[in-house]
Amino acid sequence: MSRKPAADYYDERRRSILSNETCDLDFTGKGIFEIILASPMEYGATMSSLRFQNTFRQLASWPETCCERAFYPDKDEFHWRSRYGHPAITLESGKSIKQCDLLFFTPTGEDDYIRMLEMMSISDIRLRGSERVSKWPLIIAGGTSVTANPLPLAEFMDAFIIGETEPSIGPVLDTIKSLGAQGASKKKLLRRLATLPGIYIPSVHEIPGRVSSIMRQWAGSDGMGMKSYFHSPDCLNSDITMLEISRGCPYNCKFCQPGYVSLPYRECKLEELESVIEGMDGVRTIALIGSSPRSHPDLKKIIRAAEKKGMEVVLCSNKYDDQIQDSGFHDDLTEKVMVLSPETGNDFLRRVIGKKLRNRSLLDSVDKHKDKTEKVRIYFMIGLPFECSEDRESILEFVREVRNRTDLPIEVFVNPFIPKPWTAFQWSAMANPTDLREWIEELENGFRKIKGVNAKYGDPREAHVRALLARGDHRVSGVLEEKLTGVGWNTAFKNAGINIRWVLEETDPEVTFEWGFLNMGFGHTRLAREYHASMSMNQGRFKDHEKDSDEEDD
Ligand code: SF4
Incomplete structure (x- = not known):
């Protein structure tokens, strides 16, 4: 039996993904200005993202x-394409990503950077912006990680959108279209x-220290309320329609980059959400x-509006508290999972x-909801600033407490803390990968002794690389560029003259980092104040310890 040539096989697969897809809107317009929205992740994961769809x-x-x-x-x-000289292509028509006026990348994190360059490289697009003589395609990137720090990709992209796309994309498209039609040079x-x-245009704002301000943009509540339009069995949760009800986060955890760079916290208006829900048929x-x-504040009313239309409601968040107890919703899109994100095992x-979560309220939530769920999933971080061995022991203690309350399977995720730009930390x-490995081993030994716990750990070395990229x-x-040649990360950093240990050392809070040329809407002073507040709070812990031991001595 003859085997199908790879080109036919992959083309058939592309067509099948496309034909499996349904879309609530008609995006098949034939404008003259050609854009390709490129994701450095695979189809299923990308199309499950409301932001990409939006x-x-x-x-379009x-x-x-x-x-x-x-x-x-x-x-x-990917191996077939790179080996036999086939470019990265679009889903709709199968054309090369090079064949457009604007190539728009949407990295979701630092891991995506190398994949973006791989897509460009196999598509015969010169990587460095300064070497791309032709005006088209113009290459732009937007997303949380490049909003916080675009510098790692600054040599490769022509432009970055700093902040949310809603307020910026229209003026960008209009400018490119009108100057493009006039035959303006790329420089102009x-x-x-x-x-x-x-x-942010790296070739224009070339000396970050001298740029007065590139202000992060965010949408007003009028521009929010995204909903999903695409449905496909090739996506996660294909039968679920997503609706954005708020953006940003009111909690301001000091380690959380998305929390900071999506400030301010904004809520979609109830009337608008009700009207969107009213217009959803067959969901x-x-x-x-x-x-x-x-x-x-109107969550109950939003849920009621959806239930009136006969919809089952699920919430998608990374925080579990106890605002609503009786609606029977669950917290995960694929399974009935109770998600807890205590990050560490103790309140201090x-x-x-x-x-601002407390162990007591988290454990009360387990008591209240355990009968409506099938699994408990708990997220922790290790190597946090000010963490000591007792804090890691408290992680085991917390999981034991959960186990004492329920026989449900417990899934635990432990990830190394990464100090990210534009956070108080x-x-x-960052903790040394060798120490992280040792702590993971200790936790693993502890979890093995708790029945029904399945623990997964973030790789310390990968986290270290992520910190260096971030x-x-x-x-x-x-x-x-070195990494693209196939060498390991350590060699790539060494060849580029970067000491990989620098992120393992604390930096003086007086220091302003390179990414400080951006204006996030809050500044160095606020972050430094929050950092010092954590430091003083932690010193309080040692004073309490000293007091306790003095009392014991007495
Ligand atoms: S960790 Fe969660 S609760 Fe905290 S700021 Fe980030 S998104 Fe908000």
Whole structure:
């Protein structure tokens, strides 16, 4: 039996993904301005993201544009493409990602950076912006990680959107279209884009220290309330329609980069949400999306509106508290899972890192909801600033407490803390990977003794690389280019002249980092104040210890 040529196989697969998809809106317009929205992740994970779907809607519905999507191929397809000289292609027509006027990348984190460059490289697009003579495609990136620190990709992208896309994308498209139609040079085009709010153009704003301010942009509550349009069995949770009810987070945990760079916390208006829900026909399950959907003051009314339309309601958040007890909703989109994010095992360290949850309320939630759920999932971090061995022991203690309350399976995720830009802990040291490995081993031994606990751990080495990419400057471009040649990360950093140990050391809070040239809407002073507040709070712990031991001595 003859085997199908790989090209036919992958083309058939692309067509099948496309035909499996349904879309509530018609995005097949044939504008003259061609955009490709490119994700450095595979189709299923990308299309499960409300933000990606919403960015696509914005681009595809702008006058005179047509927009296609491209996704990072799976491992086998990527190897085939790179080995036999086939470019990364769009889902809709199968054309190369090079064939457009605007290539818009949507990285979701630092892990995506190398995949973006791989997509460009196999598509015969010169990586460095300065080496791309042709004006088209213009290459832009937007997303949380590049909003916080675009410098690691600054040599490769022509422009960055700093902040949310809603307020910026229209002016960017209009400028590119009108100057493009006039035949303006790439240089002129980029200079004009650099005058728009929230747009960082590395070749124009080339000396970060001298840039007065590139202000992060965010949408008003009128521009919010995204809903999902695409449905496909190839996506996670294909039968669920997602609806954004809030953006930003009211809790301000000091380690959380998305929490800071999506400030301020905004809620969608009840009347608008009710009207969107009213217009949804044939929807069986709706997921209400937000960093903290339970904080919406009208949550009960929103749930009631959805239930009136016969929908089952699920919440998607990373925080579990107790605002609503009787609605029978669950907290995870794929299974009935109770998600707890205590981050650490005791109230004291949790307060120091700015998270306002208490063990008691978390454990009460387990008591109240255990009969309505099938599994408990708990997220912790280790290597947090000010953490000591007792704090790690308290993680085991917390899980034991959960076990004492329920026989449900318990899934535990333990991830190394990474000090990220624009957080109060941006000056903190990351724990040494060797120490992290040792602590993971201790936790593993402890969890083994608790029945029915399945624990998974973030890889310390990968976390270290992520920290170096997140906190890097222009020199990281050299690292990424080295990595593309196939060397390991350590060699790539070494060849680019970067000492990988620098993120393992604390930085003086007086220091302003390279990413400080951006204006996030809050500044160095606020972050330093929050950092010092944590430090003083932690010193209180040692004073209490000293007092206790003095009393014991007496
Ligand atoms: S509650 Fe969650 S999303 Fe909000 S700041 Fe804390 S960690 Fe971030």
